[in-house]
Amino acid sequence: MPLNRQAAYRHRRSLPNPDVDPDSWYQxxxxxxxxxxxxxxDLNVVYTLHLAKPISYCRGTxxxxxxxxxxxxxSALNIxxxxxxxxxxxxxxxxxxDNRTPDNYYRESAPPAMYLQVGAVGNMGTSLPPKIAWQLAQRRTLVRNANLGSGEVPALSFGDFDDQTDDPKALDPSxxxxxxxxxxxxxxxxxxxxTQQPGLRKLMGELHLPRGLQPSCPFPLFNVLYRIELLAPRSHAFEPHLTSSLSSGKDGTTPLETHEEAEERxxxxxxxxxxxxxxxxxxxxxxxxPSPNVYDESLNPRNIPCCL
Known part of the structure; x- marks a missing residue:
């Protein structure tokens, strides 16, 4: 954690923004x-998002x-x-x-940084027998059923990798x-x-991480990845343009959106x-x-003052 950010937390001060301390932020x-x-x-709005460095965060913070x-x-900028x-x-x-997944699927479906920690075993999933993938699927089903009732989830034993059964089941990524x-x-x-500048506005914000959040996991057979995503603004006055399929028809009218198209937008x-x-x-x-400007009960279930 950058020293300026540490000092702000220790002295209960606001974090220095990217204009003051650019080295402490990832743009x-x-x-x-x-x-x-x-x-x-027709309108164009430009968003520039900064995240505090390093881009590694502890759950519950x-x-x-x-x-x-x-x-x-x-007027649009004010909205x-x-x-x-x-x-x-x-x-x-x-x-x-599963072991039927193409070799390049691992590299294409997740950021390369996640595999720097895996090293030489980055493709070990392609050499495992179908039984292992099937066992993972069975355990996932048991976990879901246990969450709905009071059942217990048995431990998963991979056994001998050479024990190839005739069960053809294997996981499909989809x-x-x-x-x-x-x-x-x-x-x-x-x-x-x-002081806000003409044509430009700046906001400070926070994403709150639950205490029980599952940590990131780069294991080849079981990945847990987290991404921060920027979406279109929440406003009834602004409708973002997306695909040509949602553009005006030949008669100049806009076709009615399907539920899937509205959800995509x-x-x-x-x-x-x-x-x-x-x-x-x-x-x-x-x-x-958390900043004194906001409060999230999930971060502070015992009603402890947020600045202690």
Whole structure:
């Protein structure tokens, strides 16, 4: 953790923003989102998201965020810079692999950084027998059933890798991918003592990490990945443009959207970054605390003052 950020936590001060301390923040590429404003005007808004370095965060803490919003239309900019408008979320991707998966699937389906920790065993999943993958699928079913009732989940024993049974079952990646949003997204507020510039707005924010969050796992057979994603702003006055299939028809009218198209427009990810979630902090670093501007009961179930 950068020293300036440590000092801010120890002295209960606001974190220095990227303009003051750029070395303590990781900047994602500026993201242009175009769309229709108030059903008649084409508009372009530029979001630049910063995340506190390093991009490794302990569960039960927070992920500090900084967002700059640029737009030439002042009225639209005021809407987009409302703390309730920006949409930044944390998503978890859980993947099970099998020995029928193509060799390049591992490299293409997850960021390369996740495999730097795996080393030479990066493709070990391609040499395991189908029985192992089938056992993983069976255990996953048992876990789900146990969560619904009071059953116990037996320990999974891989046994002898040479014990090839005649059971042909093996996991298919499409059956075992599990993606879900963690929490309710980032919370934002307008920084104090900050002069906003014309055509530009800046917001401070946080993503709150639950205490019981599963940590990141780069194991080839079982990946747990986390990504921070930027979506279109939350506004009834702005409709983002996405695909040509949603454009106007030959008669100049806009075709009615299907439920799937509306969902795609709402949940389209414009930019994302893979981050690491850990189980504990370094003992020589202060623990990140939620800002006094926001409060999340899941981070503080015993009603302990957030600044203690």
């Amino acid at each position: 994602l590429q500026p993201t242009h989102i175009t769309g229709t404003y108030v059903q008649q005007q 927070v992920i500090p965020c900084w967002l700059t919003i640029a737009c030439e239309d002042t 987009f810079s409302d703390p309730r408008s920006p949409r930044v979320r944390l998503r978890r991707f859980t993947r099970f692999f 059956d075992d991918d599990d993606e879900r949003e963690i929490g309710s997204g980032a919370v934002w507020w307008i920084p104090q003592d900050l 709402r949940d389209h990810v414009y930019t994302s970054l893979t981050v690491e979630i850990t189980t504990d902090m370094r003992s020589d670093e202060p623990r990140p605390i």
